[in-house]
Amino acid sequence: NAGVTQTPKFRVLKTGQSMTLLCAQDMNHEYMYWYRQDPGMGLRLIHYSVGEGTTAKGEVPDGYNVSRLKKQNFLLGLESAAPSQTSVYFCASSKFYGARWRLAFGSGTRLTVV
Amino acid sequence: AQKITQTQPGMFVQEKEAVTLDCTYDTSDQSYGLFWYKQPSSGEMIFLIYQGSYDEQNATEGRYSLNFQKARKSANLVISASQLGDSAMYFCAMRETPSQGGSEKLVFGKGTKLTVNP
Numbered sequence: 001n002a003g004v005t006q007t008p009k010f011r012v013l014k015t016g017q018s019m020t021l022l023c024a025q026d027m028n029h030e031y032m033y034w035y036r037q038d039p040g041m042g043l044r045l046i047h048y049s050v051g052e053g054t055t056a057k058g059e060v061p062d063g064y065n066v067s068r069l070k071k072q073n074f075l076l077g078l079e080s081a082a083p084s085q086t087s088v089y090f091c092a093s094s095k096f097y098g099a100r101w102r103l104a105f106g107s108g109t110r111l112t113v114v
Numbered sequence: 115a116q117k118i119t120q121t122q123p124g125m126f127v128q129e130k131e132a133v134t135l136d137c138t139y140d141t142s143d144q145s146y147g148l149f150w151y152k153q154p155s156s157g158e159m160i161f162l163i164y165q166g167s168y169d170e171q172n173a174t175e176g177r178y179s180l181n182f183q184k185a186r187k188s189a190n191l192v193i194s195a196s197q198l199g200d201s202a203m204y205f206c207a208m209r210e211t212p213s214q215g216g217s218e219k220l221v222f223g224k225g226t227k228l229t230v231n232p
Contacts, residue, residue, distance in 0.1 A: 042222045045220065103209075105158065
C-alpha cells in the first residue's frame with residue numbers, strides 16, 4: 001500500500017496564482033485532513049472531511065477551499081495565493097480499527113508564494 | 115483557547131538517559147484520544163504512540179511510554195535510553211469526538227524540539 005500520497009512535493013507560486021494540492025489515500029480511511037506547518041506554530045488544521053462529500057472548516061480555513069468527491073481523495077485549493085500561505089502542507093487520513101485509531105500522514109508539500 | 119499545550123520549546127538529554135516531554139490538553143469530551151508524533155529534520159511525521167481516554171493502562175511502544183494522568187489532563191511522553199536518532203521535533207495531538215454533535219477533529223500542540231547529546 002502507498003499510504004497517503006501528496007502531490008506535488010514542491011511548488012513555487014506567484015502572488016495571485018491558483019493551484020490545487022492533491023491528497024490520495026489507499027487505506028479506505030473515512031477521515032482526511034489538511035494541515036499547514038509554520039515555524040513555531042506546530043500543525044494547524046485548515047479543513048477536514050469526515051467522509052465522502054463532506055468538508056468542514058478547521059482553525060485556519062481562510063484563503064483555502066477543499067473538496068472530497070471521492071473517498072480516497074481530498075483536494076486543497078488556493079484560489080489566489082498570498083505570501084502568507086508560504087508553508088509546508090500536510091495531508092493526513094484516519095480510521096478507527098476496533099479500539100485502536102490509526103492516523104497516517106503524507107510526506108508534505110513545500111509551497112512558496114513569491 | 116489552546117487545546118494542546120506543550121510548554122517545552124526545547125529539551126536536551128544525554129544519550130542513554132531518559133527524558134519526559136510534557137503535554138497537557140483541554141477537552142470537555144468523554145471520548146478522546148491522545149498521541150505523539152516525531153518529526154525528524156527530513157520532515158515526515160512518524161507515529162509513536164496512542165492513548166485512548168478509556169484505556170486503563172498507560173500505552174507503551176518499545177522505548178516510548180505515555181504517562182497518562184486523566185484527572186490532570188496530561189499525557190507526557192517518556193523516552194527511555196535516548197539515542198542520537200531521537201533528536202527531532204515531537205508533537206502531542208488530540209483527537210476529539212464530540213458527544214454533543216459536531217465532527218471529529220484532530221489538533222496538535224506547537225511541538226518540543228529534543229536534542230540528544232553524545
